[in-house]
Amino acid sequence: MASRSKAEPDPACPSGVCGSDVPPVVGSVLTGTGLTIAQAAAALERGEEPPLTDVQRRIVEEHALRGV
Numbered sequence: 230m231a232s233r234s235k236a237e238p239d240p241a242c243p244s245g246v247c248g249s250d251v252p253p254v255v256g257s258v259l260t261g262t263g264l265t266i267a268q269a270a271a272a273l274e275r276g277e278e279p280p281l282t283d284v285q286r287r288i289v290e291e292h293a294l295r296g297v
Contacts, residue, residue: 253282253284253285253288254266254285254288259281259285259288259289260285261280261282262279262280262281262285264279266288266289266292267292269281269285269289270289270290270292270293273289273290273293274293
C-alpha cells in the first residue's frame with residue numbers, strides 16, 4: 230500500500246473523517262493536541278500553528294468565525 234501524505238485526501242474518505250480514524254474532537258478537546266477548541270482558536274488568532282489535522286482546523290476556524 231502506498232503511503233499518502235496528510236495533505237492528500239483519502240479517496241475512500243472524502244469528508245476527511247473515516248470510521249477507523251480517531252475522532253477529531255471528544256467533547257471540546259481536540260484529539261491528540263491536548264487543546265480545547267477555544268484554546269486552539271486563540272492560538273491561531275495569535276499566529277501560532279497548533280498541530281491540527283485538516284478536519285480539526287476546519288472545526289476551530291468555524292468556532293472562531295461564530296465567535297463562540
